Amino acid sequence: MSDVVYLDNAATTPVDPRVVEAMLTCLGVGADFGNPSAIGHAPGRRARARVEQARAQVAALVGAEAAQVVWTSGATEADNLALLGAARFYRARGRHLVTSRTEHPAVLEACRQLEREGFEVEYLRPGPDGIVEPPQVEAALRPDTILVSLMHVNNEIGVVHDIGAVGRLCRDRGILFHVDAAQGAGKLPIDMDRDCIDLLALTAHKLNGPKGVGALCMRREPRLGLVPLLHGGGQERALRPGTLATHQVVGMGEACRIAAAEMAAESARVGALRDRLWQGLAALPGVTVNGHPTRRAPGILSVTIDGVEGESLLYAVPGLAIASGSACATTSAEPSYVLRSLGRSDRLAQSSLRLSLGRFTTAADVESAVGAIGSAVERLRAVAPPGERP
Amino acid sequence: MSGEDPRYGEEVRRRMATLPGAADLPPGPGLIVAGAGDREQGAEVLLQARVVGGRAVALSFRAFGCPHFLATASWLTDRLRGHGRTEFEAWDWREAAAALEVPPSKFGRLLVIQDAVRTLARNWPGDDPSTV
Numbered sequence: 001m002s003d004v005v006y007l008d009n010a011a012t013t014p015v016d017p018r019v020v021e022a023m024l025t026c027l028g029v030g031a032d033f034g035n036p037s038a039i040g041h042a043p044g045r046r047a048r049a050r051v052e053q054a055r056a057q058v059a060a061l062v063g064a065e066a067a068q069v070v071w072t073s074g075a076t077e078a079d080n081l082a083l084l085g086a087a088r089f090y091r092a093r094g095r096h097l098v099t100s101r102t103e104h105p106a107v108l109e110a111c112r113q114l115e116r117e118g119f120e121v122e123y124l125r126p127g128p129d130g131i132v133e134p135p136q137v138e139a140a141l142r143p144d145t146i147l148v149s150l151m152h153v154n155n156e157i158g159v160v161h162d163i164g165a166v167g168r169l170c171r172d173r174g175i176l177f178h179v180d181a182a183q184g185a186g187k188l189p190i191d192m193d194r195d196c197i198d199l200l201a202l203t204a205h206k207l208n209g210p211k212g213v214g215a216l217c218m219r220r221e222p223r224l225g226l227v228p229l230l231h232g233g234g235q236e237r238a239l240r241p242g243t244l245a246t247h248q249v250v251g252m253g254e255a256c257r258i259a260a261a262e263m264a265a266e267s268a269r270v271g272a273l274r275d276r277l278w279q280g281l282a283a284l285p286g287v288t289v290n291g292h293p294t295r296r297a298p299g300i301l302s303v304t305i306d307g308v309e310g311e312s313l314l315y316a317v318p319g320l321a322i323a324s325g326s327a328c329a330t331t332s333a334e335p336s337y338v339l340r341s342l343g344r345s346d347r348l349a350q351s352s353l354r355l356s357l358g359r360f361t362t363a364a365d366v367e368s369a370v371g372a373i374g375s376a377v378e379r380l381r382a383v384a385p386p387g388e389r390p
Numbered sequence: 391m392s393g394e395d396p397r398y399g400e401e402v403r404r405r406m407a408t409l410p411g412a413a414d415l416p417p418g419p420g421l422i423v424a425g426a427g428d429r430e431q432g433a434e435v436l437l438q439a440r441v442v443g444g445r446a447v448a449l450s451f452r453a454f455g456c457p458h459f460l461a462t463a464s465w466l467t468d469r470l471r472g473h474g475r476t477e478f479e480a481w482d483w484r485e486a487a488a489a490l491e492v493p494p495s496k497f498g499r500l501l502v503i504q505d506a507v508r509t510l511a512r513n514w515p516g517d518d519p520s521t522v
């Protein structure tokens with residue numbers, strides 16, 4: 001087993017052993033390995049039943065029904081299918097979309113593709129607390145706005161948007177509302193009906209499920225039109241053709257079932273650990289939290305540690321698996337666009353860390369992290385040129 | 391996962407383990423100092439050398455920056471020990487780039503260190519009153 005303290009659960013999570021067990025029942029001779037579209041024989045029908053059970057489990061996590069769930073390869077594909085699919089389908093209604101500057105690249109790059117196709121996208125700047133407030137969204141809406149996209153929980157700083165308020169103002173105006181719920185689902189309650197969400201993107205690997213599977217949940221009524229990204233055998237109502245990976249979707253279903261059942265207790269436990277982590281780091285001079293102090297998901301803590309360069313800090317804590325304030329999706333040393341959107345200077349953005357806790361994080365992990373970061377900060381500050389000190 | 395981060399070569403890893411040369415030289419005759427870079431830009435270095443008989447008999451550094459930058463500053467404190475002003479003036483960042491396997495995206499940071507080395511040469515004792 002690894003001797004590294006894993007605090008990068010916002011990047012991905014280990015698969016829960018219960019999920020592994022469920023997936024294994026869909027692999028190998030005698031298991032439910034069949035093609036779920038091949039319902040002419042028993043193995044196919046058994047696989048189909050497992051897929052449909054998983055669909056219901058995913059739907060239940062977000063207040064939806066099974067028929068609203070379309071399987072994808074992850075949240076990136078789900079975001080792309082939602083944004084590109086809806087915009088292309090409804091382009092005759094209007095060509096204006098609204099989103100925020102701190103969305104995941106899966107949304108931002110899909111929006112840029114739409115711009116290349118002639119759509120106009122307004123990128124809202126969050127406040128210094130990292131949150132785009134509903135009145136900002138409302139002010140950006142136009143008669144030709146066809147879609148608003150706003151993430152539930154920000155993947156870098158963990159702040160939580162008021163999805164319900166934005167959903168209601170979109171619903172009142174007949175504007176589609178898309179939510180990237182990759183980071184929030186399973187950690188915080190979200191309900192497609194209550195929150196007036198038309199399109200909701202999920203991925204399994206952020207909630208202790210397998211990588212390579214996700215889902216796009218679509219509103220129940222009236223049915224939405226989407227132009228598919230892929231063309232093929234007609235699976236998933238022709239919105240996402242291709243043979244379903246039964247073991248993957250069953251794994252996602254089980255992960256969602258567990259997350260729903262344990263959400264309240266687990267969020268409280270993880271939130272308490274995050275608070276203890278912050279308490280420990282805040283004792284160091286020059287450490288500030290990024291994002292709103294209270295409107296945040298339980299598992300993500302982003303901090304800026306002044307007077308320390310982020311890459312060297314990461315290097316100096318080899319026993320910790322954590323993320324820096326550099327661009328999350330690449331190995332780039334570019335400062336995080338999310339932190340810059342909050343008004344952080346490049347230097348402070350580079351001096352930032354994201355620590356993200358999860359189901360298997362322990363109090364001992366938190367104490368180890370506090371100790372290791374404290375030692376590294378002290379050492380790196382000691383070798384820095386004299387001058388302004390935190 | 392193997393233990394070694396492939397972004398960092400052997401010399402960077404060795405240097406970062408203890409950062410040899412990270413210190414201040416004690417004040418006294420023959421001490422010269424030079425700084426370069428800007429913390430806002432992510433790389434700042436302060437080099438110190440003690441010059442005796444026209445040679446740098448001891449060097450030290452303080453630095454703020456990435457591991458490649460810190461390791462290069464540390465490496466220089468050994469590389470330039472025993473050399474005279476001419477070698478300081480002629481020192482080129484490309485030598486460090488090769489020795490420490492610095493990726494091209496960070497070459498600009500090595501120029502910061504080169505600036506500091508050349509400033510040390512300008513501050514060489516006997517030539518400039520900036521000698522401490």
